[in-house]
Amino acid sequence: MRLSELRTGEKGIIVKVMGRGAFRKRIIEMGFIRGKEVDVIQNAPLKDPIHYRVMGYDVSLRRNDAALIEVVSTAEFLSKQINNETDPRPANSYITSLSEDLRAIALHKGKTINVALVGNPNCGKTSLFNFASGAHEHVGNYSGVTVDAKEGTFQQNGYTFRIVDLPGTYSLSAYTPEELYVRSHLNEAQPDVVINVVDASNLERNLYLTCQLIDMDVRMVIALNMYDDLERKGNKFDHESLSRMIGAPIVPTISKTGFGIEDLFNRVIKVYEEEDPVLRHIHINYGEVLEKGITNVRKALKANGNVPKSISKRYLSIKLLEGDHEIEAFVKALPGSEIILQDRDRNIAQIENLLQEDCETAFTNARYGFISGALRETFEQNKIKEASSTQIIDLFVTHKVLGFPIFILFMWIMFEATFRLGEYPMQWIESLVGLIGNFVRNYMEEGPLKDLLVDGIIGGVGGVIVFLPNILILYLFISFMEDSGYMARAAFIMDKIMHKMGLHGKSFIPLVMGFGCNVPAIMASRTIESRNSRMITMLVNPLMSCSARLPVYVLLTGAFFPNNASVILLALYVTGILLAVVMARLFKRFLFNEEDVPFVMELPPYRMPTGKSIMIHMWEKAKQYLHKMGGVILFASIIIWFLGYFPRHTESTDAINRQIAEVENAELDSQEKEKTIAELERLKAIEHQQNSYIGHIGQAIQPALQPLGFDWKISVSLLTGMAAKEVVVSTLSVLYTGEADDSQILSERLKQDRNAEGKLVFTPLVAISLMLFVLIYFPCIATISAIVNESRSWKWGAFVIVYTCVLAWIVSFTVYQTGHFFMGLFN
Numbered sequence: 082m083r084l085s086e087l088r089t090g091e092k093g094i095i096v097k098v099m100g101r102g103a104f105r106k107r108i109i110e111m112g113f114i115r116g117k118e119v120d121v122i123q124n125a126p127l128k129d130p131i132h133y134r135v136m137g138y139d140v141s142l143r144r145n146d147a148a149l150i151e152v153v154s155t156a157e158f159l160s161k162q163i164n165n166e167t168d169p170r171p172a173n174s175y176i177t178s179l180s181e182d183l184r185a186i187a188l189h190k191g192k193t194i195n196v197a198l199v200g201n202p203n204c205g206k207t208s209l210f211n212f213a214s215g216a217h218e219h220v221g222n223y224s225g226v227t228v229d230a231k232e233g234t235f236q237q238n239g240y241t242f243r244i245v246d247l248p249g250t251y252s253l254s255a256y257t258p259e260e261l262y263v264r265s266h267l268n269e270a271q272p273d274v275v276i277n278v279v280d281a282s283n284l285e286r287n288l289y290l291t292c293q294l295i296d297m298d299v300r301m302v303i304a305l306n307m308y309d310d311l312e313r314k315g316n317k318f319d320h321e322s323l324s325r326m327i328g329a330p331i332v333p334t335i336s337k338t339g340f341g342i343e344d345l346f347n348r349v350i351k352v353y354e355e356e357d358p359v360l361r362h363i364h365i366n367y368g369e370v371l372e373k374g375i376t377n378v379r380k381a382l383k384a385n386g387n388v389p390k391s392i393s394k395r396y397l398s399i400k401l402l403e404g405d406h407e408i409e410a411f412v413k414a415l416p417g418s419e420i421i422l423q424d425r426d427r428n429i430a431q432i433e434n435l436l437q438e439d440c441e442t443a444f445t446n447a448r449y450g451f452i453s454g455a456l457r458e459t460f461e462q463n464k465i466k467e468a469s470s471t472q473i474i475d476l477f478v479t480h481k482v483l484g485f486p487i488f489i490l491f492m493w494i495m496f497e498a499t500f501r502l503g504e505y506p507m508q509w510i511e512s513l514v515g516l517i518g519n520f521v522r523n524y525m526e527e528g529p530l531k532d533l534l535v536d537g538i539i540g541g542v543g544g545v546i547v548f549l550p551n552i553l554i555l556y557l558f559i560s561f562m563e564d565s566g567y568m569a570r571a572a573f574i575m576d577k578i579m580h581k582m583g584l585h586g587k588s589f590i591p592l593v594m595g596f597g598c599n600v601p602a603i604m605a606s607r608t609i610e611s612r613n614s615r616m617i618t619m620l621v622n623p624l625m626s627c628s629a630r631l632p633v634y635v636l637l638t639g640a641f642f643p644n645n646a647s648v649i650l651l652a653l654y655v656t657g658i659l660l661a662v663v664m665a666r667l668f669k670r671f672l673f674n675e676e677d678v679p680f681v682m683e684l685p686p687y688r689m690p691t692g693k694s695i696m697i698h699m700w701e702k703a704k705q706y707l708h709k710m711g712g713v714i715l716f717a718s719i720i721i722w723f724l725g726y727f728p729r730h731t732e733s734t735d736a737i738n739r740q741i742a743e744v745e746n747a748e749l750d751s752q753e754k755e756k757t758i759a760e761l762e763r764l765k766a767i768e769h770q771q772n773s774y775i776g777h778i779g780q781a782i783q784p785a786l787q788p789l790g791f792d793w794k795i796s797v798s799l800l801t802g803m804a805a806k807e808v809v810v811s812t813l814s815v816l817y818t819g820e821a822d823d824s825q826i827l828s829e830r831l832k833q834d835r836n837a838e839g840k841l842v843f844t845p846l847v848a849i850s851l852m853l854f855v856l857i858y859f860p861c862i863a864t865i866s867a868i869v870n871e872s873r874s875w876k877w878g879a880f881v882i883v884y885t886c887v888l889a890w891i892v893s894f895t896v897y898q899t900g901h902f903f904m905g906l907f908n
Contacts, residue, residue, distance in 0.1 A: 093152035200278030202249030537722030564690035595625025
């Protein structure tokens with residue numbers, strides 16, 4: 082709890098003092114140090130300030146300042162201990178040793194260090210987080226993998242580290258959601274230590290963020306990551322001299338191997354305990370003109386008296402002079418802010434008049450000037466320049482002629498491998514599911530429970546789980562594209578085309594991520610600076626064929642297009658992309674017609690993905706898929722089985738049973754008898770399904786989908802597929818005989834199934850129409866939820882539901898009716 086929460090007369094032991102800079106130093110000098118007891122003497126009449134006694138001195142603190150001191154409350158501790166009936170010691174023994182117990186707890190809590198990881202995209206920040214915390218966050222070699230903060234915990238040398246992996250950002254300005262998120266976290270959560278992860282192969286750009294962290298006056302340790310790249314290039318860097326220059330320890334690390342990470346956190350401990358000899362706060366000298374402006378605005382802030390002491394006034398002054406809208410809004414909320422802003426405006430005018438450039442540019446140039454000067458003294462670049470592997474590869478990959486064929490070839494290989502290589506493990510899983518189904522079928526007594534297990538659970542879930550290998554292979558390729566750096570190149574070569582079609586170049590990455598799952602892809606759209614482009618990307622992302630649709634495609638292409646499955650699969654994905662482009666153009670023209678921001682995106686060096694990273698990514702996706710098997714798909718399979726199983730007896734099925742009994746007793750040829758009984762059993766199955774609860778539901782919605790070539794069973798599968806697209810397959814598995822826990826058996830049943838008129842229900846044309854409908858219509862509930870959260874409006878979620886369903890109907894109707902027309906001409 083915080084010191085400000087203690088009531089008059091209560092005591093507490095200090096755990097840690099937060100805040101930064103002069104405020105923190107002053108508080109510690111007054112005796113508020115870890116392990117010391119503090120008494121609350123009284124509150125002022127207006128509850129502010131508060132009178133405390135610490136180390137025998139009476140001290141007055143404002144409530145806001147006291148809120149920055151963490152304590153262990155005596156009353157809370159004593160209450161818990163006295164109520165602890167499991168401990169045999171009498172309650173008064175706690176009171177006797179209360180101070181010692183509290184002090185021990187405070188010292189233990191004081192050994193918990195809150196750490197924030199801050200750095201540019203592609204600097205290896207998330208790899209460092211994974212190695213240190215043992216977490217399995219996906220690591221991608223392009224901007225925007227971490228679109229939210231991730232937390233992890235680990236222990237070292239008696240200290241507990243609570244690490245927060247913040248989104249990658251190039252600066253702490255107020256332009257992108259990442260920049261605002263990182264800055265808000267640093268100001269509000271106030272971590273004990275910030276680890277600034279710096280790419281050793283690109284010091285000048287990475288140190289720009291370091292300069293802004295220095296301005297914020299945070300306690301910082303710099304991880305000089307990818308140190309092996311610096312050494313391999315033959316560059317020399319005196320990082321110890323630079324660390325003394327900027328007042329922050331610098332530790333060389335290689336996050337993918339773990340080199341230097343233990344040393345890094347040992348330095349974090351020293352900085353936290355204020356025992357590091359290098360640690361000191363410096364002010365970056367911005368030059369006489371800018372420094373004069375900073376001093377003037379800082380004086381105005383100090384004179385106001387309402388600025389929280391936990392925020393550096395120098396930092397606020399710099400951001401006000403830079404014209405930062407978020408900081409300006411923060412200052413405007415303070416009483417008497419008019420004087421501060423007037424003083425700010427006056428100083429901006431003076432600076433721009435003297436320097437003949439806008440204030441923000443002046444600060445940017447000054448920071449890079451500071452960085453250039455610091456590196457001139459500490460960094461020596463290898464003068465022998467050789468063409469790097471990245472440059473050689475880019476000659477082909479980003480070539481204006483070869484770039485597109487290479488991209489298309491890579492995509493074709495991805496889909497060919499997904500289908501062809503996935504066949505072998507798919508058959509193994511099918512055999513295992515079949516063995517389980519046969520075991521239950523042979524050893525359980527007849528009844529509803531047996532039918533539920535065999536036809537509902539094993540048939541439904543087994544019909545979907547067989548596609549796990551295909552999904553893992555797809556994620557293998559997507560992970561390789563992300564981790565190697567090729568994804569950023571794909572965005573680069575696609576930018577001009579996408580810009581002409583209403584999308585931003587950066588939109589390409591979330592769209593390709595949508596091939597894996599639309600939910601993280603929609604979240605990844607946060608990396609797009611322009612709100613208009615961000616919204617368009619979110620709205621068209623559901624048109625990307627996520628891995629949940631893959632089981633439907635594999636089932637139908639394998640059944641009706643076995644010789645051209647990979648081509649059909651690629652055509653479906655391309656269709657989704659083309660539809661996304663068309664809809665993006667329409668949205669751009671009618672909904673979001675403002676000018677877009679320029680395309681600026683880093684092209685990181687190529688790096689060979691580690692097997693560990695790719696396996697972690699694939700395992701995480703496998704877990705998600707298996708979790709879905711045991712969740713929504715299992716639940717849906719049981720519901721679908723129940724609706725299809727009951728009612729068991731109707732007049733029509735009873736009549737057919739009587740006919741079967743008559744045929745069995747009739748004196749007929751054995752072959753003729755078997756043929757007649759088989760036909761009656763087929764009619765009985767059709768009658769039962771049509772008269773079941775799910776049959777009535779399907780027949781109710783069938784008129785709307787019949788022009789697309791769909792019967793009531795397909796209509797029901799599309800209805801249940803709104804929960805998750807894999808459920809389409811499990812529904813078909815349950816409806817088409819219920820025993821289809823083998824995809825090969827299910828494929829055969831689909832090809833052979835006939836309606837009451839004796840016509841085939843499924844044809845290649847119906848299969849194409851169905852795959853297109855599944856591609857386009859209602860994204861899953863999780864995707865709709867992500868759109869609502871990211872757009873901050875349920876209206877956009879409703880809009881996506883409506884437009885995707887309407888578009889799916891139009892496309893499938895057009896394809897089916899056109900195909901039906903031409904087939905009629907040639908038959």
